[in-house]
Amino acid sequence: MNNNTFVHKYLKPLINDESICVDMTAGNGNDTLFLSNLAKKVYAFDISDLAIKNTKEKVKNKNNVILIHDNHANIDSYVNEDIDLVIYNLGYLPNYDIKSITNKDDTLNSFIKAYRLLKNNAYIVITFYLAHEGGKDEYYLLDKYINDNKIKVIEKYRQDKLYSPITYIIKKY
Ligand SMILES: C[S@@+](CC[C@H](N)C(=O)[O-])C[C@H]1O[C@@H](n2cnc3c(N)ncnc32)[C@H](O)[C@@H]1O
Incomplete structure (x- = not known):
């Protein structure tokens, strides 16, 4: 099973109609749509025009999605409530603009x-890609921060293939 399938399967029982979720990398809107089908509210960030357009189209029938065309490092300017779930799918929009790739500093700040x-008892799910330029540095920086700060990774998922993505399920206690 690929990482996206793993993430959706893992998260499904954890989200309910009270949940406040944040999709930090809306992209084509697949995760945003998944979350909006289960949650009370979804904030979805992306810096790419095309990603915002694609996500808007994907959730056009939903009234619980707040789409934010900005860097996720500015999350504190938009989200003023406690969160139940945050999801990151790092990297760039498949088949699109390599310029709007996630970068390690914004990822760490956000x-x-x-x-x-x-x-407390809420989750951050983050999928790292190691194959593209900067992907490994982003992974090492975040992994170090998580370890140094004793943040609890309760599950790691990776398919048994060279350069396959790595997913961390993080729980705040
Ligand atoms: C792998 S795609 C996300 C796929 C998406 N979750 C989906 O379900 O289709 C990564 C996205 O992160 C966005 N991105 C890159 N840097 C960002 C930043 N600093 N803030 C918000 N979005 C960013 C890219 O524009 C791209 O659309």
Whole structure:
């Protein structure tokens, strides 16, 4: 099973109609749509015009999605409530603009802010890609921050293939 399938399967029982979720990388809107089908509210960030357009189209029948065309490192300017779930699918929009690839500094800054907004017993799910330029550095930086700060990774998932993505399920206690 690929990482996206794993993530959706894992998260399904954890989200309900009270949940406040944040999709930090809306992309084509697949995760945003998945979350909006289960949650009370979904904030979805992306810096790419096309990603915002694609996500808007995907959730056009939903009234619980707040789409934000901005860097997820500015999460604290938009989200003023406690969060039940944060999801990251790092990297760039498949078949599109390599310029709007996630970068390690914004990812780390946004992670620190999102973790502060997270309720106790709530989750951050983050999928890292190692194959593209900068992907390994992003992974090492976040992994070091998580270890140094004793943040609890309750599950790691990776398919048994060279350069396959790595998913961390993080729980705040
Ligand atoms: C792998 S795609 C996400 C796929 C998406 N979750 C889906 O279900 O289709 C990564 C996305 O992150 C976005 N991105 C890159 N840097 C960002 C940033 N600093 N803030 C918000 N979005 C960012 C890219 O534009 C791209 O659309």
